[in-house]
Amino acid sequence: MPTPPTSKSAKGARHALRVVALGFACIAACAFGVVSCAEEPAPKSADRIILIVVDTLRRDHVSAYPNAKAKTPSIDHIASTGQTFTNAVSAFHATTMSMASLFTGLTPSIEAGSNRQSVKWNTFVACGMSRFSEDGGKKICIPSSVPTLAEDMKRAGYWTLGVVANELLYRPSGYDRGFDEWVEIGLPGPGEERNIFESSPMRTAKHVNHDLEQALASRPSDHFFLYAHYLDVHDYDLFERDYAKSVEQFDRWLGKMFDMLDANGLLDRATVIITSDHGELLAETYPNQNTGKHFGNPSFQPVLDIPLIVSPATNRPSDQFTRSQDIRGMIQEMAGLPQAVPKELGPDELFISEMFFQTYRDGRWKSQWPRTQGAPHLYDLVNDPGEKSDLAREPSQEHAATLRAHRIRIDELSRQLATHASQAPALSDEDRERLRALGYIETTDDAFGMKSGSKSSDAKSRE
Numbered sequence: 326m327p328t329p330p331t332s333k334s335a336k337g338a339r340h341a342l343r344v345v346a347l348g349f350a351c352i353a354a355c356a357f358g359v360v361s362c363a364e365e366p367a368p369k370s371a372d373r374i375i376l377i378v379v380d381t382l383r384r385d386h387v388s389a390y391p392n393a394k395a396k397t398p399s400i401d402h403i404a405s406t407g408q409t410f411t412n413a414v415s416a417f418h419a420t421t422m423s424m425a426s427l428f429t430g431l432t433p434s435i436e437a438g439s440n441r442q443s444v445k446w447n448t449f450v451a452c453g454m455s456r457f458s459e460d461g462g463k464k465i466c467i468p469s470s471v472p473t474l475a476e477d478m479k480r481a482g483y484w485t486l487g488v489v490a491n492e493l494l495y496r497p498s499g500y501d502r503g504f505d506e507w508v509e510i511g512l513p514g515p516g517e518e519r520n521i522f523e524s525s526p527m528r529t530a531k532h533v534n535h536d537l538e539q540a541l542a543s544r545p546s547d548h549f550f551l552y553a554h555y556l557d558v559h560d561y562d563l564f565e566r567d568y569a570k571s572v573e574q575f576d577r578w579l580g581k582m583f584d585m586l587d588a589n590g591l592l593d594r595a596t597v598i599i600t601s602d603h604g605e606l607l608a609e610t611y612p613n614q615n616t617g618k619h620f621g622n623p624s625f626q627p628v629l630d631i632p633l634i635v636s637p638a639t640n641r642p643s644d645q646f647t648r649s650q651d652i653r654g655m656i657q658e659m660a661g662l663p664q665a666v667p668k669e670l671g672p673d674e675l676f677i678s679e680m681f682f683q684t685y686r687d688g689r690w691k692s693q694w695p696r697t698q699g700a701p702h703l704y705d706l707v708n709d710p711g712e713k714s715d716l717a718r719e720p721s722q723e724h725a726a727t728l729r730a731h732r733i734r735i736d737e738l739s740r741q742l743a744t745h746a747s748q749a750p751a752l753s754d755e756d757r758e759r760l761r762a763l764g765y766i767e768t769t770d771d772a773f774g775m776k777s778g779s780k781s782s783d784a785k786s787r788e
């Protein structure tokens with residue numbers, strides 16, 4: 326049993342009930358343009374869907390999971406009233422890519438047309454959706470041609486509120502599309518300059534909770550979709566805190582937020598989803614590790630394994646392989662909407678299109694392929710979850726066949742998920758300066774010459 330909660334949030338969450346689909350048949354028809362919904366009455370229920378994203382939260386630091394390295398009673402209590410997914414992974418090891426995936430249900434990709442071509446890093450923020458964009462993803466991360474989760478929810482009759490503390494999600498990137506109200510935490514005051522590379526104590530959970538409460542106080546409806554994105558755990562490094570302690574401290578603030586919702590009766594008949602956008606590397610080291618922290622290259626499991634807790638329970642199996650892009654469909658289901666997201670990957674597949682590697686997983690087998698030179702790596706995640714034994718070094722016949730099959734599939738996905746390379750704009754001077762400041766490029770002459778080893782460890786990125 327999960328640790329009993331210490332906060333009042335426990336009581337309210339205990340009464341959480343699954344969303345009741347009212348009038349969704351018409352809403353679904355509306356979504357497909359079958360009927361006009363202009364005169365549909367507003368939903369009469371007070372159902373709510375609450376999506377909490379804890380930036381950089383590793384699954385093994387949530388005590389709803391066995392042998393956790395931190396205690397998280399507030400999260401655990403939500404888990405005790407619902408379902409803990411044991412096999413959830415991030416679509417990518419960076420905020421912009423994974424959140425673009427969660428919001429669209431699509432696979433983020435920085436493929437450029439063929440598997441060995443240079444990656445076109447179109448701008449500082451890669452969101453992996455530029456293949457749908459007219460401008461190659463230069464200005465807007467989530468192209469307007471791609472429907473979003475918030476638009477789904479709005480169409481289903483929910484009032485939509487987003488409260489986000491990660492600047493990479495701020496306007497005009499497109500993550501706000503579909504939200505009736507979109508609150509960006511820690512914006513500079515009048516006359517102050519906005520600098521996304523600097524940490525800010527104004528972006529803590531205290532401020533998220535405060536602004537969230539304020540926004541809810543003037544809600545036009547009790548029937549809402551709330552998305553809150555917290556940055557406290559991510560900032561453990563910037564504020565030189567212990568990771569586990571940061572998680573525990575954040576959990577207390579999350580408990581306060583649930584207390585507030587409970588006090589306002591907003592946890593009744595609510596569905597709560599708690600997850601993260603990606604994990605983090607801590608003490609782990611690997612022979613072929615290229616970078617530290619959560620930047621992947623390649624993507625080992627600590628940067629991919631994420632918690633996923635849903636209350637009340639869904640009808641999906643708890644061990645179902647669930648990627649960031651699958652969460653959109655899960656929430657559509659909760660709202661009674663049809664799942665109309667194209668399936669780009671098989672149910673057991675994961676494809677991570679990185680700058681220096683392509684990482685592919687099919688069930689238990691995971692391979693990592695350097696883009697430019699070097700041999701691939703192969704891991705058996707069932708027998709070797711710590712990815713210590715590279716089976717590609719002296720492959721058996723079975724392992725060699727697995728590698729060949731992965732290569733063929735990667736080539737196929739690479740073509741399928743290619744960016745519109747012809748539309749990829751050149752780096753602007755401003756982008757080039759940002760990349761250099763973050764350690765991505767060494768000289769101004771080295772166009773797209775990303776330094777192998779990638780981001781410097783002290784880069785103050787928000788990913």
Ligand SMILES: [Zn+2]
Binds near residue numbers: 380381420421602787
């Ligand atoms: Zn992140």
